[in-house]
Amino acid sequence: MNYISIQDSSSLSKWVRSALKIKKSPLKNQSLGKNKTLGMLFFNPSLRTRLSTQKAALNLGMNVMVMNFTNEGWTLEFEDGAVMNSGASEHIKEAAEVVSQYCDIIAIRAFAGLESKEKDYSETVISGFIKHATVPIVNMESAVRHPLQSLADAITMEEYKTEHKPKVVLSWAPHPKALPQAVANSFVEMMQLQKEMDFVITHPEGYELSPEITKDCKIEYDQNKAFENADFVYVKNWSNFNDYGKVTNIDPSWTVTTEKMALTNNGKFMHCLPVRRNVIVSDEVIDSENSIVIQQANNRTYAAQLVLQKILKKL
Amino acid sequence: MNYISIQDSSSLSKWVRSALKIKKSPLKNQSLGKNKTLGMLFFNPSLRTRLSTQKAALNLGMNVMVMNFTNEGWTLEFEDGAVMNSGASEHIKEAAEVVSQYCDIIAIRAFAGLESKEKDYSETVISGFIKHATVPIVNMESAVRHPLQSLADAITMEEYKTEHKPKVVLSWAPHPKALPQAVANSFVEMMQLQKEMDFVITHPEGYELSPEITKDCKIEYDQNKAFENADFVYVKNWSNFNDYGKVTNIDPSWTVTTEKMALTNNGKFMHCLPVRRNVIVSDEVIDSENSIVIQQANNRTYAAQLVLQKILKKL
Amino acid sequence: MNYISIQDSSSLSKWVRSALKIKKSPLKNQSLGKNKTLGMLFFNPSLRTRLSTQKAALNLGMNVMVMNFTNEGWTLEFEDGAVMNSGASEHIKEAAEVVSQYCDIIAIRAFAGLESKEKDYSETVISGFIKHATVPIVNMESAVRHPLQSLADAITMEEYKTEHKPKVVLSWAPHPKALPQAVANSFVEMMQLQKEMDFVITHPEGYELSPEITKDCKIEYDQNKAFENADFVYVKNWSNFNDYGKVTNIDPSWTVTTEKMALTNNGKFMHCLPVRRNVIVSDEVIDSENSIVIQQANNRTYAAQLVLQKILKKL
Incomplete structure (x- = not known):
């Protein structure tokens, strides 16, 4: 095996x-x-x-x-x-x-x-x-x-989910260097195995992941809309899949801030780490009680x- | 702890x-x-x-x-x-x-x-x-x-000290590259915890360690005077603390030689290692019976x- | 010891x-x-x-x-x-x-x-x-x-030899980079301890190993002759010993191929690894049943x- x-x-x-x-x-x-x-x-x-x-x-x-x-x-x-x-x-x-x-x-x-x-x-x-x-x-x-990561992510969501069917968002965020799509890909594949969760992917137009991975997953180009009522916000940068391996967008308006988290349903902030603070996510969000990145790493x-x-x- | x-x-x-x-x-x-x-x-x-x-x-x-x-x-x-x-x-x-x-x-x-x-x-x-x-x-x-080093140094001095109150010298020696002050600092701090030892630091003028570390330790700028009757000679280079991190002196007259060790009370030669032979110390001294650098490393x-x-x- | x-x-x-x-x-x-x-x-x-x-x-x-x-x-x-x-x-x-x-x-x-x-x-x-x-x-x-290698080689030959006295060939092969003679030297020294084996070394003229190592070992400059009836063909590049450490020959006609192995007595192909495929040896030879390089590594x-x-x- x-x-x-x-x-x-x-x-x-x-x-x-x-x-x-x-x-x-x-x-x-x-x-x-x-x-x-x-x-x-x-x-x-x-x-x-x-x-x-x-x-x-x-x-x-x-x-x-x-x-x-x-x-x-x-x-x-x-x-x-x-x-x-x-x-x-x-x-x-x-x-x-x-x-x-x-x-x-x-x-x-x-x-x-x-x-x-x-x-x-x-x-x-x-x-x-x-x-x-x-x-x-x-x-x-x-x-x-990165399937050990996404298995740890699933374990962590199981620990933190509440009684209702959770809404989970995978959000792209800006990053100065070109990063692989592996974490995002495995997170998507893991979510496709989740039966009792609503899942939406949000990223700038043009930053679509491989369609062979995302299949019929819902994509929402408006990050704010995607965050509405989310229970888990999984944030990750990836480099462009279409313009392969390039960084074609570093728009800081995609950085995850307290204002954006306020749109969620008291949502948990997740990231696989390492994370660039104040680029991917503000200090306020990652240092908040709703950040479960350390617990993710433990899992x-x-x-x-x-x-x-x-x-x-x-x- | x-x-x-x-x-x-x-x-x-x-x-x-x-x-x-x-x-x-x-x-x-x-x-x-x-x-x-x-x-x-x-x-x-x-x-x-x-x-x-x-x-x-x-x-x-x-x-x-x-x-x-x-x-x-x-x-x-x-x-x-x-x-x-x-x-x-x-x-x-x-x-x-x-x-x-x-x-x-x-x-x-x-x-x-x-x-x-x-x-x-x-x-x-x-x-x-x-x-x-x-x-x-x-x-x-x-x-x-470098407190694991200075604890090992204290163990080694305990093993090699004789009945009388020992005199311990920390001597600077020349080195081509800029080295940290950590070993010297921790040796000084360890000596300040020793109750039954006389301690003197010797180095060229201008090579003073941090006064917050050395406090009221005795400093003797004449290396020969410092070595007189010493029971332990602890040798170490450090880069300049005042002109921070610079090598402002490579005076070979500070190299520890047989002549200098002859001034001591059959003194033991100590060094934390790695040591540059014939720069910090002559082969004769480090290869002599009074050299306890290997025993230090064991501790x-x-x-x-x-x-x-x-x-x-x-x- | x-x-x-x-x-x-x-x-x-x-x-x-x-x-x-x-x-x-x-x-x-x-x-x-x-x-x-x-x-x-x-x-x-x-x-x-x-x-x-x-x-x-x-x-x-x-x-x-x-x-x-x-x-x-x-x-x-x-x-x-x-x-x-x-x-x-x-x-x-x-x-x-x-x-x-x-x-x-x-x-x-x-x-x-x-x-x-x-x-x-x-x-x-x-x-x-x-x-x-x-x-x-x-x-x-x-x-x-490289005596752990040559001991493993001896173990491997013991496992694969048949009843008759085996013929063993150490053959040089071309390689783009300068490699040490260590593996070849130790193989020669190991073969000198073998009592029941015929041993011949083959390499281009000028590629003699140290005479203090090879002593009276038989050297055959014609690779094809050397391979005739061989039971084990041990292949290894080494850089020039006389024109020390230089690559003075990259003659591809020394690459070990199926044609050359056909000259042997159903000979086993050996190499210490890592091996450059299609430079030292053709894919056909190393992928054949007579290749025992993986078993060598296991030993x-x-x-x-x-x-x-x-x-x-x-x-």
């Missing part, structure tokens, strides 16, 4: 309930991971994902081996049939097969390069590992998806632990 | 005795750290501190997660109210709160930048973690202090273990 | 048999490494060696501390008597003595610099550690040797585990 997309959860609601059980007694399954090794491979920087996934593995009694390809390793080749006489020193085929022999589970972080939509949306890196590895693969943020551990636990049970 | 300064030791002499007990049976408290996680965050390189602190945690049965911000993470913002539209990707507030959820203790190394005295001496980084973290913080060398493990042990007992 | 060269194996055939026993039940000696710490010091990138050695240590119940000198530490000085007023911050003497106090075994990776034959072939880095460390040293690839764990086990038993 791999965990590449939130759609790999057999039943989101059951998974959320299981994760909340793990949260109550995280050390209960410490024997499950005994003598099992998690290999964590990073092609990009990481703070939360690195530490929470490692913590989850430790809670399960696993050994963890961390490898940063950027400074400890070398460039990999992903193309079949390549004549490897320039940059890359090793083909994904060998790398994945070899690492599979030292690890029981391999977790991988490999961001979108944001230069080629085709390359990114074919998930070159993680697909290469899936194809060639002989052990389960866990996605710690790939070019297109990263239990999301990862659930995934590792499910994989360990099937090994 | 945090460990930020040597002054956080309730009683230096008791701590030194406890550390020496730990040294005799370092694995005695292996159950104390079970299922507890030490997060080690590095904003700068480290050899001794990295390995000795990690070893101390392992001796206590703890799990250790290491994170290098320089290559594995990103730049943090420390200013309240900052509009984060340039370099920094995450505010210390989120970073500290989030990491606190994955770790039971956070240890941090963040050197002085040596560009702004005000910024360095306000201890921006470690103060940010203290303010926002929700778990104990251990200082693995901050802009101003780093027991200093760290004592601190972690004290914190673990209060968790 | 150090493990610096394959010649440090008391009896290669006994070691190979012991490693194959470990492979059958790798967790059998988990108590042997309890409370023992392996320090892994990297002066160069590493994938297989890093993960397999770490895995071996974990299989033995050891603690592992990993340190990358390239980004987490600083430059070391190796020359005795050096006046250290330029690049290097610490002398190997202190570094080795200090790290010895935190670790029970130190494993080191430090490649050839390929600028000075004299410096490389005096094994500056690993010799410095051997000289100054006070605990056993394991070579994870030094300037001249890295058991080679390392045998070495660590032997050292642990003597501690």
Whole structure:
């Protein structure tokens, strides 16, 4: 079993309930991971994902081996049939097969390069590992998806939702640098698995996510309208999908402020972090009682632990 | 309980005795750290501190997660109210709160930048973690202090002192690059807690450390006079505090040589390491029987273990 | 006991048999490494060696501390008597003595610099550690040797050899970048310990390895002749030893192809990895059933585990 997309959860609601059980007694399954090794491979920087996934593995009694390809390793080749006489020193085929022999589970972080939509949306890196590895693969943020994040988001919404059917908004916000669409994509895919929630996406015109991801999700270009009566406001920047990987808009009127949150139904503010304060969101909002970003980050551990636990049970 | 300064030791002499007990049976408290996680965050390189602190945690049965911000993470913002539209990707507030959820203790190394005295001496980084973290913080060398080093120094002097009241000299020595004052500062602060020792600081005129640190410590500008009858000679370069962070003197006559050590009372040579041979100290001196730099480094493990042990007992 | 060269194996055939026993039940000696710490010091990138050695240590119940000198530490000085007023911050003497106090075994990776034959072939880095460390040293690839690789190679050949006396070829192959001779050297040294094998080295004229390594090994400049009836073809690029560290030949006719493998006795294709596909070897050959490169990499764990086990038993 791999965990590449939130759609790999057999039943989101059951998974959320299981994760909340793990949260109550995280050390209960410490024997499950005994003598099992998690290999964590990073092609990009990481703070939360690195530490929470490692913590989850430790809670399960696993050994963890961390490898940063950027400074400890070398460039990999992903193309079949390549004549490897320039940059890359090793083909994904060998790398994945070899690492599979030292690890029981391999977790991988490999961001979108944001230069080629085709390359990114074919998930070159993680697909290469899936194809060639002989052990389960866990996605710690790939070019297109960040399913450990969206599972943590689902857990967090379960904890904070009230009795009525909640309205959830995914709102774009400005950011000076080009960021991947992965978090937004996985949040959308997770919301599509939610049965009892109203969902709307808001972003400037032209900032549409991949239609293969959003499908028939409601899109509202007026951020204020979208925020009306929202119970959860999930904010995230992404770079342009159509004009691929470009920053074509930094309109500060999209920054989430107290005035905008006032339109909501006492809505909770969510963000995957790291967040640029006073660019994505004002200090007032993120420091308010309705901000649950820290709690979201805490649930990263239990999301990862659930995934590792499910994989360990099937090994 | 945090460990930020040597002054956080309730009683230096008791701590030194406890550390020496730990040294005799370092694995005695292996159950104390079970299922507890030490997060080690590095904003700068480290050899001794990295390995000795990690070893101390392992001796206590703890799990250790290491994170290098320089290559594995990103730049943090420390200013309240900052509009984060340039370099920094995450505010210390989120970073500290989030990491606190994955770790039971956070240890941090963040050197002085040596560009702004005000910024360095306000201890921006470690103060940010203290303010926002929700778990104990251990200082693995901050802009101003290196209290695990000075605790190890106190342990080492306890082992090597003879019956009479010892004379201890802190001597500046030349170095080609600008170094922080942290080790010297913490050594001074540690000596101020010593009751039965004579202490003198020697350095070229103009190389005074912060008067808020040295207070009424005796300063002797003549290195030879300072060395007379010394039992311990603690040598360390620091960059200029007044002409902040500059190297204004590389006078080789301050290098510690056999001739100078001959002025002492069969004095022990101490240095925190890394040391530049034949610049700070001659080969003859550091290779002599009176050099106890390796023993000092060994005591780093027991200093760290004592601190972690004290914190673990209060968790 | 150090493990610096394959010649440090008391009896290669006994070691190979012991490693194959470990492979059958790798967790059998988990108590042997309890409370023992392996320090892994990297002066160069590493994938297989890093993960397999770490895995071996974990299989033995050891603690592992990993340190990358390239980004987490600083430059070391190796020359005795050096006046250290330029690049290097610490002398190997202190570094080795200090790290010895935190670790029970130190494993080191430090490649050839390929600028000075004299410096490389005096094994500056690993010799410095051997000289100054006070605990056993394991070579994870030094300037001249890679004995964990060649032990894994011997294990792999034992698994795949058939009843008759095998013919083994070490073949040079082209590569765009200058690579060390370490793997080839250690393979030659390992073959010199094999009693029941015919061995021939093939490479372009001018690409002779050090005569102090190859001694009276048979050299055949015609690759096709060398391949005739071979049971194992071990392929590896190395840079020129005579015109030291230079790439003086990139002749693609030396690439190992199906046509060349057809000359062998159904020969197995071996390579230490990473390998540049379609430069060193064609896809057809490395993807064929006769390629045993993945199995070789797997045996890295058991080679390392045998070495660590032997050292642990003597501690």
